[in-house]
Amino acid sequence: MTSKDSGDDANAAAKASSASPANRRAAGQDPAKREQILDGAERVFTRDGFDTASMNDITREAGVSKSTIYVYFADKEELFEAALARRQDLIFNDIQSWLATDGTEEDVLMSYGCSLVQLLCSDLVIQAHHLVIGVISRKPELARMIYRGGRERGVMALKEYLDARVAEGVLEIGDTHLAAGQFIELCLTGTFRARLLAYHDSPPSEEEVRFFVGAAVEMFLKCYGTEDNQPPKPD
Amino acid sequence: MTSKDSGDDANAAAKASSASPANRRAAGQDPAKREQILDGAERVFTRDGFDTASMNDITREAGVSKSTIYVYFADKEELFEAALARRQDLIFNDIQSWLATDGTEEDVLMSYGCSLVQLLCSDLVIQAHHLVIGVISRKPELARMIYRGGRERGVMALKEYLDARVAEGVLEIGDTHLAAGQFIELCLTGTFRARLLAYHDSPPSEEEVRFFVGAAVEMFLKCYGTEDNQPPKPD
DNA sequence: TCGAAATCGAACCAATGAGTTCGATTGTTG
DNA sequence: CAACAATCGAACTCATTGGTTCGATTTCGA
Numbered sequence: 001m002t003s004k005d006s007g008d009d010a011n012a013a014a015k016a017s018s019a020s021p022a023n024r025r026a027a028g029q030d031p032a033k034r035e036q037i038l039d040g041a042e043r044v045f046t047r048d049g050f051d052t053a054s055m056n057d058i059t060r061e062a063g064v065s066k067s068t069i070y071v072y073f074a075d076k077e078e079l080f081e082a083a084l085a086r087r088q089d090l091i092f093n094d095i096q097s098w099l100a101t102d103g104t105e106e107d108v109l110m111s112y113g114c115s116l117v118q119l120l121c122s123d124l125v126i127q128a129h130h131l132v133i134g135v136i137s138r139k140p141e142l143a144r145m146i147y148r149g150g151r152e153r154g155v156m157a158l159k160e161y162l163d164a165r166v167a168e169g170v171l172e173i174g175d176t177h178l179a180a181g182q183f184i185e186l187c188l189t190g191t192f193r194a195r196l197l198a199y200h201d202s203p204p205s206e207e208e209v210r211f212f213v214g215a216a217v218e219m220f221l222k223c224y225g226t227e228d229n230q231p232p233k234p235d
Numbered sequence: 236m237t238s239k240d241s242g243d244d245a246n247a248a249a250k251a252s253s254a255s256p257a258n259r260r261a262a263g264q265d266p267a268k269r270e271q272i273l274d275g276a277e278r279v280f281t282r283d284g285f286d287t288a289s290m291n292d293i294t295r296e297a298g299v300s301k302s303t304i305y306v307y308f309a310d311k312e313e314l315f316e317a318a319l320a321r322r323q324d325l326i327f328n329d330i331q332s333w334l335a336t337d338g339t340e341e342d343v344l345m346s347y348g349c350s351l352v353q354l355l356c357s358d359l360v361i362q363a364h365h366l367v368i369g370v371i372s373r374k375p376e377l378a379r380m381i382y383r384g385g386r387e388r389g390v391m392a393l394k395e396y397l398d399a400r401v402a403e404g405v406l407e408i409g410d411t412h413l414a415a416g417q418f419i420e421l422c423l424t425g426t427f428r429a430r431l432l433a434y435h436d437s438p439p440s441e442e443e444v445r446f447f448v449g450a451a452v453e454m455f456l457k458c459y460g461t462e463d464n465q466p467p468k469p470d
Numbered sequence: 471t472c473g474a475a476a477t478c479g480a481a482c483c484a485a486t487g488a489g490t491t492c493g494a495t496t497g498t499t500g
Numbered sequence: 501c502a503a504c505a506a507t508c509g510a511a512c513t514c515a516t517t518g519g520t521t522c523g524a525t526t527t528c529g530a
Binding site: 289290291301302305310311 | 489491
Binding site: 052135143147192198 | 282283286364365367369370371372373375378379381382383416417420421424425428429431432433434436450453454457458
């Protein structure tokens, strides 16, 4: 056993799942228990990575007996992927809602970009990246999933916005899908990589984000804008 | 305690005498054998990652007996770090030499940026990233080392170039160190992340690189250039 | 209150893998 | 050739871990 583990029996509280509206009976899967298991698994996995994480630790951390875990999940891999999928949902679900549609193009892009960078540099997302990269040789599709999962949604929403602006004539873009992708990548300049490689151990500050996203917006409008929204020329 | 560099007369004599001829006698470390071990280790580690890699595999792959490996390296971790360090040297050693100093600023930045992106998206570098991220929770300093190792050198060389241009008056930059970092990050837009997450399984094409670096250069000169090297104004 | 289903928990199993031991082998030096 | 050091290689130790088993215990509907 790894003595490092703090004897956190405090998790036993989680057992009191009676709080949930009494579901009649469940066969092998009661959603509350499932969540409980995933909670523990997520904690251990994000702390240790897939290979180093031990099922016994997860057992302890989740406050669920080992046998029960194996009723809910076939093996370690399945548990891992389930935990990861859940986190991915949590992360990427409401991206599109961030794209306000009123305000100048500059404002809209700015606020969208900032939110995006904030999210992608969060602990939640960085940990997920570490996890999938940790098993990338065995399961490259997980990494790809993370890459696309976020991108698709973000790009799609932005693309629609851009399409509308193009129709209005305030932007001139050949391939709006491509342009959306470019913008997002551009926003991540200067923050994401440092975060991913543990060079920064906390998410970027509001100002940093604004600085880099601002640069991205400027470049973007310079490439795709018409005369109106060219450089607003602050000073 | 394994016999390190103790004050053993006989050993010391044998060791010291191996100067000019290719291979005389070696105590616990003969550089050729060491390389051989590192070769095998590197292959196995990059294929399987640190945790999954087995010392027996490395033994086989290197064509060296296990006991010998443990004469050269104390344990798996030491072997891992040695292999990684060697690769890092190999990778980042001649970056500064890439910065040609003749040609317009646009040309110089362009060629430098392209080389940089080409390198950072190469298998060699991507694999190294995967390796260090795979153990990032246990050894964050390795990841940081990779991040800085490349950056420092690249940034430093570029900074010097920028300083010179600023002195000449063709660029206006407050903090040249910062600007150099910005440029490099900017160049990686659109390629590096896709590569790191196995979304692209081969390095970007010449054209792709040129496209993204071109955008970076344009933005950079727009921010820091004087009137002369502003937009080349195609028409 | 009864009984079936779900869960617990602790022992158990098989496999793997890091690191060690030690006698056999090889190659160099004198 | 003889002495010797480095290496080989295969067996071995020991700890860990994924996964299983099974009887004891809890839960909850009827």
